[in-house]
Amino acid sequence: MTFFFHRMFSYCPSKPRNPLLKVLVGLLGLALxxxxxxxxxxxxxxxxxxxxxxxxxxxxxxxxxPPADVIEGEFTRVRDPHSPLHLR
Known part of the structure; x- marks a missing residue:
């Protein structure tokens, strides 16, 4: 099992040795x-x-x-505005 993973993750495609083919493969990659x-x-x-x-x-x-459905309700203040933790 270890051999299979080593073969799978160690694959490194080689560049062609011919300079003209190197340029052609590079241009093909750039075009893609x-x-x-x-x-x-x-x-x-x-x-x-x-x-x-x-x-x-x-x-x-x-x-x-304006929207026709207005929701009415009551609210209560959770934090006092004069508390020491009130930031402005």
Missing amino acids: LLVLVGFGLVIGLGMLLFAGARRLFRATRRPAA
Whole structure:
């Protein structure tokens, strides 16, 4: 069992020895990174645009009115404002 974990976690892929292949693999990695970053930016901007459009359409659909359901109740003061622990 220990041998399996040692083999699994000690894997280290080697770089190609050919200089042209090294450059090609590096450019391929950079292109993949740029594609993933661009894809993430497009998805993020799409989400922001969708949220902004939804908020805009909801604001125009109904007028801004105060809420009709008011909850009434009583309250008591828990802490005296003149106590020594009162911070301003």
